[in-house]
Amino acid sequence: MNRTQLKRRARHAYMDTPRLYMTTFIYLVILLLLTIVSSKIDAIIVAWTNNALRYMEAGNVIPVYSKREWAATLFVFVIQIMIQILTVGYMSFALNISRHRPTGMADLADGFSITFKVFAVYFLQGLFITLWSMLFVVPGIIAAYRYRQAYYILLDDPSKGPLQCIRESKKIMRGHKAELFVLDLSFIGWYILILLSAGILAIWILPYTETTYAIYYNMLLYPDGIFPAPPLYEESNNE
Numbered sequence: 001m002n003r004t005q006l007k008r009r010a011r012h013a014y015m016d017t018p019r020l021y022m023t024t025f026i027y028l029v030i031l032l033l034l035t036i037v038s039s040k041i042d043a044i045i046v047a048w049t050n051n052a053l054r055y056m057e058a059g060n061v062i063p064v065y066s067k068r069e070w071a072a073t074l075f076v077f078v079i080q081i082m083i084q085i086l087t088v089g090y091m092s093f094a095l096n097i098s099r100h101r102p103t104g105m106a107d108l109a110d111g112f113s114i115t116f117k118v119f120a121v122y123f124l125q126g127l128f129i130t131l132w133s134m135l136f137v138v139p140g141i142i143a144a145y146r147y148r149q150a151y152y153i154l155l156d157d158p159s160k161g162p163l164q165c166i167r168e169s170k171k172i173m174r175g176h177k178a179e180l181f182v183l184d185l186s187f188i189g190w191y192i193l194i195l196l197s198a199g200i201l202a203i204w205i206l207p208y209t210e211t212t213y214a215i216y217y218n219m220l221l222y223p224d225g226i227f228p229a230p231p232l233y234e235e236s237n238n239e
Helices: 003-014 020-057 067-098 105-133 137-146 150-156 162-172 177-185 188-196 202-221 233-238
Strands: none
Touching: 003 067, 003 177, 003 202, 020 067, 020 105, 020 202, 067 105, 067 150, 067 202, 105 137, 105 150, 105 162, 137 177, 150 162, 150 202, 177 202, 188 202
């Protein structure tokens, strides 16, 4: 797959997208706020862990994991799921751009329409990648690339089960994992610029990278350019 052509198509696709940078800005602000809240609450868990390690080194009984720590753990877990759901919403936004469909800030909420399935895919991806990583680092990385298209598959057809999305991603990524890895490497310079700008440049870079990934998915599954009809999340939710 020609990376230069892929990126050129991405730039052409998002060039005239209305409210492109405003939608990206709102997405990033929400993401930042959720991350800050998560880190603040996570400090409670880190404090307990450090305290427990000190008790273990001194040969004392580890302190009880109190209701405060359990509540903190639950909140961090919920926030991480919300972050993932919001990320899937931005993937939906980029997917619509890649297919020249109407887009808007409402796309960011698409992941919430399929919350349970997004969570299930998130859980299964994490489980399988962890299991493969237990063998060695490389199998874990390969597994991560194997399941990269699962969310796009779910967005295309919310009626599919999470495990089905995982399996279909595995199928379409056969023979393309190294190709996607090289595509990731080609964006490293942009990601460094994001870090150097304290994240500000992400407003302009994220549409470029995410639209490129969406077009990559399109070319893998729909090389003829004929895409499925937009899913009706509301109907899928009511079934």
